[in-house]
Structure formats: structure tokens, C-alpha cells
Amino acid sequence: MPISFEMPESVKNQSQLTQMVAEQVMRPSARYYDEHEHERPTTFIEFIWPFMKGMEAANLKQSLKRAQKEDTPASKGDAKKQSSFQVGMIHLIENLSWGDAGIYLCIPGSALAGAAIHAVGTSQQKERFLNRFAHGGPKWGAMAMTEPQAGSDTSAIRTTAKLDPETNEWILNGEKIFVTSGSLALAESDGLVVVWATLDPKLGRAGMRPFVVEPNTPGVSITKKEHKLGIRASDTVSIVFEDARIPYDNILGSPELKQVAQKGGKGFKGAMKTFDSSRPWVAASALGVGRAALAFTRERLADEGIAVPEAAPYHRLSAIQNDLLEMEANLKGAWLLTIRAAALMDAGESNSLEASMCKVKAGKAVTLITQKCVELLGPLGYSRELLVEKWMRDAKINDIFEGTGQINTLIVARRILGYSRRELK
Amino acid sequence: MYTFNLTDEQRMLTDMVRRYAERTLRPGAREAEESHQIPPETIRQGWELGLLPASLPEAYGGFGDYSLLNGALIIEELSCGDLAATMALLAPNLVATPLLLSGTEQQKQQWLPRFCDETMPNVAAAFLEPVLLFDPEHLKTSATPDGDAYVLNGEKSFVIAAPQAEDFLIYAHDTGSDSTQAFLVPASTPGLQVGEREKWMGLNALATYRLSLEAVRVPASARVGHEKGLHLQSVLNSSRIALGAAGVGVARGAYIYAREYAKEREAFGEPIAHRQTIAFMLADMAIEIDAARLMVWEAAWKLDQGQNATHDAYLAARYAAGMALKVTDGAVQVLGGHGYIREHPVELWLRNASGLATLLGTMSV
Numbered sequence: 148m149p150i151s152f153e154m155p156e157s158v159k160n161q162s163q164l165t166q167m168v169a170e171q172v173m174r175p176s177a178r179y180y181d182e183h184e185h186e187r188p189t190t191f192i193e194f195i196w197p198f199m200k201g202m203e204a205a206n207l208k209q210s211l212k213r214a215q216k217e218d219t220p221a222s223k224g225d226a227k228k229q230s231s232f233q234v235g236m237i238h239l240i241e242n243l244s245w246g247d248a249g250i251y252l253c254i255p256g257s258a259l260a261g262a263a264i265h266a267v268g269t270s271q272q273k274e275r276f277l278n279r280f281a282h283g284g285p286k287w288g289a290m291a292m293t294e295p296q297a298g299s300d301t302s303a304i305r306t307t308a309k310l311d312p313e314t315n316e317w318i319l320n321g322e323k324i325f326v327t328s329g330s331l332a333l334a335e336s337d338g339l340v341v342v343w344a345t346l347d348p349k350l351g352r353a354g355m356r357p358f359v360v361e362p363n364t365p366g367v368s369i370t371k372k373e374h375k376l377g378i379r380a381s382d383t384v385s386i387v388f389e390d391a392r393i394p395y396d397n398i399l400g401s402p403e404l405k406q407v408a409q410k411g412g413k414g415f416k417g418a419m420k421t422f423d424s425s426r427p428w429v430a431a432s433a434l435g436v437g438r439a440a441l442a443f444t445r446e447r448l449a450d451e452g453i454a455v456p457e458a459a460p461y462h463r464l465s466a467i468q469n470d471l472l473e474m475e476a477n478l479k480g481a482w483l484l485t486i487r488a489a490a491l492m493d494a495g496e497s498n499s500l501e502a503s504m505c506k507v508k509a510g511k512a513v514t515l516i517t518q519k520c521v522e523l524l525g526p527l528g529y530s531r532e533l534l535v536e537k538w539m540r541d542a543k544i545n546d547i548f549e550g551t552g553q554i555n556t557l558i559v560a561r562r563i564l565g566y567s568r569r570e571l572k
Numbered sequence: 573m574y575t576f577n578l579t580d581e582q583r584m585l586t587d588m589v590r591r592y593a594e595r596t597l598r599p600g601a602r603e604a605e606e607s608h609q610i611p612p613e614t615i616r617q618g619w620e621l622g623l624l625p626a627s628l629p630e631a632y633g634g635f636g637d638y639s640l641l642n643g644a645l646i647i648e649e650l651s652c653g654d655l656a657a658t659m660a661l662l663a664p665n666l667v668a669t670p671l672l673l674s675g676t677e678q679q680k681q682q683w684l685p686r687f688c689d690e691t692m693p694n695v696a697a698a699f700l701e702p703v704l705l706f707d708p709e710h711l712k713t714s715a716t717p718d719g720d721a722y723v724l725n726g727e728k729s730f731v732i733a734a735p736q737a738e739d740f741l742i743y744a745h746d747t748g749s750d751s752t753q754a755f756l757v758p759a760s761t762p763g764l765q766v767g768e769r770e771k772w773m774g775l776n777a778l779a780t781y782r783l784s785l786e787a788v789r790v791p792a793s794a795r796v797g798h799e800k801g802l803h804l805q806s807v808l809n810s811s812r813i814a815l816g817a818a819g820v821g822v823a824r825g826a827y828i829y830a831r832e833y834a835k836e837r838e839a840f841g842e843p844i845a846h847r848q849t850i851a852f853m854l855a856d857m858a859i860e861i862d863a864a865r866l867m868v869w870e871a872a873w874k875l876d877q878g879q880n881a882t883h884d885a886y887l888a889a890r891y892a893a894g895m896a897l898k899v900t901d902g903a904v905q906v907l908g909g910h911g912y913i914r915e916h917p918v919e920l921w922l923r924n925a926s927g928l929a930t931l932l933g934t935m936s937v
Contacts, residue, residue, distance in 0.1 A: 151574065
């Protein structure tokens with residue numbers, strides 16, 4: 148297929164819905180949920196759930212089909228059916244984040260938990276854990292990785308999983324922080340959390356495994372709700388595990404992976420694989436906020452008689468016009484990198500490098516754009532009467548979670564240099 | 573669907589151009605820069621690749637279709653080899669493209685087959701002017717209607733290979749229609765004077781000249797597009813795509829060179845690429861090059877689809893030119909003192925990248 152920037156039909160159709168939700172449901176309540184941290188945006192949740200259910204169902208079906216094809220020898224030669232799930236997600240996330248990034252993060256669905264289960268789970272596990280997201284009322288998936296002492300250095304996690312051979316259960320002990328939608332997943336719906344724990348801290352990365360924790364598991368408690376700079380509508384909690392017992396089969400992955408062995412860092416690689424989809428998602432969210440800030444600023448300036456020309460020589464541009472053009476170009480560059488990362492994944496091709504690239508660029512672009520827009524709009528930009536100041540606060544997280552801009556730059560650097568952590572720390 | 577893969581044809585094309593750039597353009601670049609000339613053999617070999625005829629329709633002697641996206645792919649490969657030689661090789665395009673986009677049927681029939689010959693046609697475009705604040709929509713060179721003729725007055729800059737040109741395509745401000753128009757002017761026309769060879773910060777292998785016009789009289793039929801005239805934005809858009817692609821090519825060459833140097837060069841007991849400051853500079857270069865390339869591709873694709881993508885092309889050109897300057901500057905920095913000497917190519921690439929932004933940039937953005 149030749150180079151093309153044609154938006155898929157399915158995405159065009161979906162965009163109408165998401166834009167409408169963003170404009171009519173999210174924007175009007177954006178300031179309210181920013182000032183009432185941890186209240187749930189129920190209207191948004193109920194509105195978007197039927198659509199998300201449909202997406203989950205379709206994605207699960209597609210994922211199972213793909214896995215089936217990979218298992219049968221005869222089909223090895225078959226072309227993988229071109230999915231457009233990731234590209235669809237990018238557009239959806241960007242549109243909804245244009246509406247409100249915090250409210251978007253309350254979107255029901257398997258989210259990061261789903262990403263992990265799709266990346267590492269067996270077909271049976273995908274069905275068992277993901278079917279629920281295609282039925283019934285709104286429910287949430289969450290991922291619990293970070294701990295008080297371990298953020299960028301995921302191999303330093305200390306939450307342990309010990310096997311009780313008599314009951315064939317895993318016993319989890321530890322504390323996770325900064326879990327997005329943790330409460331929604333475990334305490335407010337029939338969802339689930341994918342918890343990264345270690346089979347043996349001495350093994351470092353090689354000992355890390357993902358475990359599915361479901362609601363009403365004794366020993367699991369939500370201990371803290373965070374108060375944040377931005378995305379205040381988003382549910383961010385700490386979860387403590389005290390001898391929490393979960394079924395043996397809740398460890399994600401094929402039998403080889405389940406072995407309590409020194410057999411390689413497959414668990415860690417599984418974590419890395421989920422980032423291949425989640426990093427472009429975060430980039431997309433950042434760019435939605437950036438687009439909101441830029442569009443708003445352009446409109447306000449247009450009211451004052453300052454417009455951006457279609458094309459003009461440098462010396463005919465005012466400083467503000469130049470700033471607007473610079474922001475627009477950065478937004479576009481970041482957006483195209485994000486689309487590329489998503490499209491590669493849909494085509495079944497490797498996209499780790501591209502996922503990290505788009506995350507770095509989007510983080511930088513949205514920081515530049517939102518901070519500059521506040522500046523350009525003078526005193527009103529700083530006021531809580533307008534949403535621009537909120538967008539600056541909302542934007543900042545995107546250069547931090549799912550791998551900081553620095554970590555993602557490090558990943559890009561190692562890849563382009565052919566280095567491991569041995570050569571480049 | 574969003575797809576980013578080249579077709580087999582495009583791959584063959586870019587492979588062929590890349591081989592020429594790697595084997596001929598790159599090795600000869602330093603010598604050409606220092607001696608202020610490109611070996612005619614280099615140009616001849618480049619012309620024989622048939623790149624321009626491949627973009628002209630069969631009806632005019634070509635064997636392909638005009639595609640800005642293909643043009644971007646080709647120009648990136650050539651520029652990665654050497655920008656000066658690229659511009660020398662593409663000089664005829666500066667005449668062929670406006671004719672293809674805006675010429676009358678008669679003008680196209682008369683002129684375009686010349687660009688499909690075995691040897692490069694001796695034609696030159698004259699667009700830029702030796703002024704501080706250049707504006708493509710407000711040229712200082714004037715074309716005043718006088719009966720069934722025009723009288724041209726002014727001064728042009730950056731006219732490639734002017735002494736050899738048999739015909740010029742001269743852009744001027746048509747005072748009758750108050751718009752930028754282009755005129756086909758034989759070199760022998762009275763009042764036309766090729767001036768001094770110009771001296772630039774970089775791109776010194778490329779022979780460019782001033783061209784002065786004193787009451788140069790041309791028939792009205794010499795105006796490109798005749799009565800309908802020139803569609804300036806289309807011409808500028810093709811320049812913008814070319815500029816953007818050239819920026820990506822120059823930057824790519826610089827980034828790869830700096831990356832490989834950093835993996836070899838040792839300081840404090842290890843290759844400097846082991847240090848985050850250097851590694852992160854290189855990572856940012858890679859990201860910016862990819863971002864700029866996608867912007868150029870998107871704009872080119874939209875234009876090929878017939879969409880109005882002037883703003884996209886403008887943004888892509890601006891971004892790529894700025895990016896190329898930043899990346900080449902970074903490459904000099906990575907090479908440190910050695911990067912400053914006129915032996916490694918990075919200092920030349922920095923000088924050339926600046927030319928991209930200022931010369932081509934002023935023409936198209």
C-alpha cells in the first residue's frame with residue numbers, strides 16, 4: 148500500500164460522535180470537575196459506555212482471531228487483516244481530550260489493563276478478563292505499576308507475589324501508587340486491575356509478572372486519593388496489598404511465562420509491549436489538549452484582529468503570528484508521529500521506537516503550546532474564568548506518565564545507537 | 573488508511589537515487605565546495621537518471637506523472653548526498669514546473685519536450701532578488717504592459733548557471749495585473765545582462781549569478797499562462813515541498829554522521845555516545861527529522877490528491893528548514909573542534925542548511 152494520509156471511514160464516523168461528546172458533554176462540565184476533584188462525571192460515563200462496549204467487543208474478537216491464525220501452521224502465510232483499532236483509539240482519545248483530559252481518563256473500558264492483557268495474555272485469559280468490558284454497565288480496567296520508591300525504574304518494584312502451592316493461589320504484598328482509575332476499577336465497578344509484582348526481588352526485571360486483581364479480593368484496599376496539579380477529574384489512588392490471595396490463573400501469560408524461574412525477562416518485556424499502544428494513547432491525549440489551547444487562543448486573537456496567514460514571508464509576521472505558526476507546526480509534527488506509531492501497530496509491525504518518539508514529541512509540543520497560550524492571552528489566560536490555565540495544568544502530566552519524556556528519549560537514544568543500558572545509562 | 577510504505581516503484585527509484593548520491597555526490601562534495609565547481613560529469617550522470625522526464629506526462633515527451641510526493645522522496649535522497657549538486661541538477665525543474673503547472677497548451681508543447689532530452693537544457697529561472705526583505709508576492713522586478721508587450725526592469729539573484737542559459741524564466745511584478753507573473757525571455761534579448769558570480773556562506777559549488785534587466789522587452793505571449801497567467805501558490809507549493817524534503821535530507825545526513833562519530837570518539841574512557849547529553853541530542857535529531865518528513869509527506873500527498881494544502885506545505889517548509897539548521901548545528905557540536913574544520917562535512921552541512929532557510933526559504937515561505 149502506497150503512502151497515504153487518508154482517514155479511515157470507520158474513524159470518520161466515530162469522530163462525529165466523539166466530537167459531539169467532547170463539545171456538548173465534556174466541555175460544559177470541565178471546570179466543575181476540575182474544582183470537585185474525585186467526583187465522577189457520570190453523564191459522560193453513561194453516554195460513552197455503549198460505544199466503548201462496542202469497541203471492546205470488536206477489539207477482543209479481532210485479537211482472538213489474530214491469535215488463532217498465528218497458532219495454525221497453514222495460516223502463517225496469510226496476510227494479517229488490517230486492523231484500525233489503534234488509529235481509531237488515537238482519534239478517539241484526541242477528540243475526547245480536546246473536550247477534557249481529566250474526564251476522558253474516566254472513560255470506562257479496559258484501558259491500560261486491556262493493553263496488558265492483549266499484549267501478554269493467553270486467548271483464554273483475554274476472553275475471561277475482557278469479556279466483561281463488552282457487557283453490562285460501565286466498568287474500568289487499571290494498571291498498577293508505580294510504587295513510592297519506584298517510578299522510572301520499574302525493575303525496582305517490591306510488591307511481591309508468592310505462590311501458595313497448597314491452595315494454588317498467589318499471595319500479593321505491597322503498595323502501589325498513582326493508579327489511574329484504581330478505585331473505579333476495584334471499588335466502583337466490576338472491573339479489574341493489572342498489578343505488576345515480582346516473583347523474587349533479587350531477579351530484578353526477570354522476576355516481574357503481571358497479575359489480574361479483581362474486585363472484592365480480601366487484603367486489597369484503596370488507601371489514598373491524590374490531589375493533583377491537573378486532570379483532577381481523573382481517579383488517582385494508592386492501593387495496598389496485604390496477603391491478598393488471587394487465583395493461580397490470574398497471572399497473565401502462557402505457561403512458560405508462569406514458571407518461577409530465572410528464565411529471562413519475558414514479564415518485563417510484556418510490560419514494555421503494553422507501552423507500544425499506551426504511549427501513543429498518552430501522546431494523543433496530550434495533543435487533544437494542545438489543539439484545544441491553540442484553537443481557543445487563535446479564536447480569541449482573531450477577535451482582536453490578529454489572524455494567521457495561509458503563508459507569508461517571515462518579515463511580514465508579527466511575533467504572535469510567528470508563535471501561532473510555530474505551535475501549529477509542532478502540534479502537527481507530533482500528531483503525525485503519533486498516527487504513525489498507531490498505524491504500525493495496526494499493521495502488525497513493530498512500533499516501540501515510534502511509540503517512544505511520538506510520546507517525547509507530544510510531551511514537548513503540548514508543554515510548549517499550553518504554556519505559551521496562557522502567556523499570549525495575558526491576564527485572562529491566567530484566570531480560572533477561562534479553561535486555558537486548566538489546559539496547561541492538564542497538559543503537564545503527559546510528559547510524565549507512561550514513561551517520562553526523559554525515559555522515552557533514553558529509549559529512542561538506545562535504539563538509534565544500538566545500545567543497551569550497559570553502554571547508555 | 574494511514575500508510576507510510578513506499579511502493580516497489582518508489583523503492584527502486586529512491587534506491588537508484590541514493591546510490592548516485594552516495595557514490596557520486598557525497599564523495600565529491602568537499603572538493604566541489606572548495607573549488608567552487610561541480611564536475612560536469614556529476615551533473616551528466618544525474619541527468620541520465622531521467623528524474624525530470626519521469627515526472628512529466630507522456631504528451632510532452634516524458635514518461636511519468638507529476639507527483640510532489642515522488643519529488644520529495646527523490647530530493648531527500650539527493651540532498652543527503654550534497655545540497656549544492658542537488659540544486660544544480662534540479663535547476664531545470666525550476667523552469668519546467670511552472671510551465672507544467674501554469675503554461676498554456678502551446679507553451680507546454682513548445683517547451684516541455686526540451687526537458688526530456690538526453691542532455692540538460694540550458695535554461696535558468698530568476699526568482700530571488702538581492703534585497704533585504706524578499707516577498708514572492710511583491711517582487712521589486714517589474715513587468716510593465718506596453719501595447720502587446722511587456723517591459724521588464726530590475727535585478728535578480730541566485731540565477732543558477734546563468735552564463736550558459738539560452739533562455740530564462742523571469743519572475744516579475746506585473747504592474748498591469750498587480751500580481752507576480754513569470755516570463756520566458758531568450759538570453760539574447762537586449763537589456764538582459766548576466767552579472768557577477770555570487771558568493772555565499774555555503775553552497776559554493778553551485779554557480780549562481782546576478783541578472784540585471786534594463787528595459788527588457790518581451791511579447792505578451794512570453795508570459796507563462798499567457799492571458800490566464802501564473803498560479804503562484806501552486807509554484808510556491810512545489811518549492812515548499814522541495815525545500816522541506818531538502819531540509820530532511822541534509823539533516824538526515826548530518827544526524828547519521830554525528831551518530832556514527834559519537835560511537836567512535838572517546839572521552840573520559842568511553843565513546844561520547846555513552847553520555848546522555850550527546851545521546852539525547854542524537855535522539856532529538858532523529859525525532860525531529862521523522863516529524864518533519866511526515867509533515868512534508870502529508871502536504872505533498874494532499875497536493876497530489878488535489879487538495880488545497882498551501883498552509884500545510886508552508887508549515888512543513890518552515891519547520892523542516894528550521895529543523896535542518898538545528899540538526900546540522902547539533903552535528904557540528906557533537907564533533908566539537910573537529911566539526912569546526914573544513915574536513916569533516918558537518919560544517920559544510922551547517923552552512924548549506926542556513927542557505928536552505930534563507931535562500932529557498934525566502935522564496936517559498
